[in-house]
Amino acid sequence: MALVLTLCGCASYAPKPLPATPEWPDDVAATTAPLTVDQAVERALEHSPDVRRAERELQIATAHKYADGLLPDPQLSISTDRPGAAGFVPAFMVGLSYEVSALVDHPAKQRGATAALEKQQFALQWTKWQVANRAYALYVTNVSLARVEAEVEQLVLHEQVFDNRMQQALARGDVTRDIAVQSDTAYRDSLQQLDTLGQDHLRAQQELAALLDLPPGTRLILAAPPEPYDVPPDAVRDALANLGQRRPDLLALRAGYAEQDERYRAALLGQFPRLDIGVTRGRDTSAIYTSGIAVTVTLPLFNGNRGNIAVEKATRESLYEEYTQRLKEAHAAVDNIVANMNLLDDQLRNARSLEASLDGAMRQARSAHARGDATLPTLMDLESRRLNQRIATTKLANAVLQQQVELCTLIGISAIDHQSLQ
Template sequence: MPLACVALLLVGGCAGYVPRPLPEAPQWSSDSESTSAPLTVDQVVSRALEFSPEVRRAERDVDIAKAKSYADGLLPDPTLNFSTDRPGAAGYVPAFMVELGYEVSALVDRPAKKRAANAFLDGKRLALEWTRWQVANQAYALYVQNVSLTSLEDETSQRTAHQRDVANRMDIALEHAYVTRDAAMLAQTRYRDSELALSALRQEHLKAMQELNTLLGIRPGTRLALAAPPEPTDIPQDVIAQALADLAKHRPDLLALRAGYDEQDERYRAALLGQFPKLDIGVTRGRDTSAIYTTGLSVSVTLPLFNGNRGNIAIEKATRESLYDDYVQRLDDAYSAVDGITAELGVLQGQLHTSRASEYALKTSLEKARHAFEQGNLALPAFADIESQYLAQRIASEKLEGQVLQQHVALCTLIGVSAIDDEPLPQARP
């Protein structure tokens, strides 16, 4: 009866199995496809934080860390041993021996293991926060890139159609000997260059849209309507200086590495405690074949003569040293990356300023040339050539602006500010 009660108690405390079959097809969210209103940058960032595969994987890592922390906090189970002997002679009764034991030494390193599990959980939570930082700024960058490419693709498509019309008119004029063959061939070359530029823009736009759809968890090929984003602003130097001063206390990936180092330090402590003898204590109750009952105490001690947990101590110590080096290197790389991006951003902004000035000058010349062409004071080949130069310069400026935006977003992510408004991101907490 006592054994039956124990068995029922053990079975009653067991977890049940719940099947969860894998899906047969991708499960895309369609709520964004049903809305006709253009998405704002805040809506895109919020959706990315909710549906991004990177964020969801980081959230699952936190769930696993919670489960591990719960598992490491459980007390070890006691051990119940039972044996019986059947006598072969008459006049004797069956003998039995029941022992209830417990590994007392498991309680010695339990606090260190528990602290290690808590540090591991803190590290995963901080890693999730770091992923959210990156995803938020990446969503903003892809949003602005898609809006810019949509506008540039539409403009390039219109100008390419116009240049195709110019090339056709030049071919007709060549047939009537109104223009030279060189002029007609130049118009055809300008048109083909515009076609190539338009094709490259469409490929770049398609790639950017696919990346945005993946980040938002939307079906591939979906064309999202996006509202005009706010213009990015330069990050004040005092914001960069203050962020660098607090980098080790603020950036989640550095805090996650610190939590990982704390975890390993506790595991090293647990390994040191594990070198002491393993102690098992048990209480016995038995009866021999003469019907004499006995009660006793059993003690089992493992003698640390050959192993002594020295191998695990060496492993945990070397791992701690490796994590120490990783943290120092990541901290050095963080400061170097901020300095490098700041310098490169200054160079790119100077190039962009020069490119925009050239674009403005060409736009002014194009407006004057269009007016002269409409008045009949400028030949069609000359007008088409100026228009082609303006298109090429505008594409070059947009590409430079895209590079500036990428560096701006990278800098914001490194120093922990929002790429949308340059406001400091929330302080990372474990």
């Protein structure tokens, strides 16, 4: 009966074969509707490999907490002796014992397991913060690169037309060879710029597809995202004021330190002698029955758990140093990004001002060319400068966006609406 009851409480084995081929959801790949930025962020949180990996780690921590909460099982011992002479009966001994000393450090182990579970919960939340803002950044980067690619294609077409006209003018002897070579060089440089931009766009598409757990080669149709705006300064100040109490990675380190502190406490409790107490019932070969109590004590003469105590103490010191250093780095990173953003904002304002000036100069040059007061090479060169400035302004705006997203991740707000991330 005891054996049947024990087997009923055991877990059973179920095979789970590994897949032979990769499996991807095809709900996004099969649709033709443009994917919005909110849909991309939501899907990234649901299907991102990083989020799923963090969820598996949380499940493992939950299982460890369950395992550490279990008490040790009692021990049942049975022995028998067969007499070798006549007139005697078989002897036996039955004992039931329990490790009483395990109850001493059990509360510390439970508290440590609870702290370990909290650490993984905060780690999952930190991963979601990063994935959400990275999905937004990759989404806007793809849209921005598509716009820049269109601008560069327009520049290539413009310089191709100009190069063809210069080559024809060179054949007629209307321009010198250095002007024709200069136009051909500018056209080749723009072609190379377009190729490089195409590689960057393809890389951004692949990163977004991987983040959304889409099969390789998926071409997403992206809707125009909302225009980003500056991170409010008060949000940065408020976040820095209590960064150590709200940022999940710092909270995870605090929980990890609390876990290690309990492990150190449990190691200290483990230096006490191990104590097993049990009861026995037996019969000797003379048919005399006996009952008694068995006590087993481990003498801490050579070990005394001193090695584990030293390891756990050193680990706690390491985690203490890691948390203090991470806290410093977190504040320094926010300050550095704010300084970089101020510099990039100034550069972006100057770039947009220069682009507006080139637009005005281009209108005047076209009017002058129509009146015969400006040559065609001058007009085409000014048009190339205007298009190049537009491309540089777009790239600079995307750089500002990337800094904003990184800042939002560090202070724990959404890069879309600047609301606090939960």
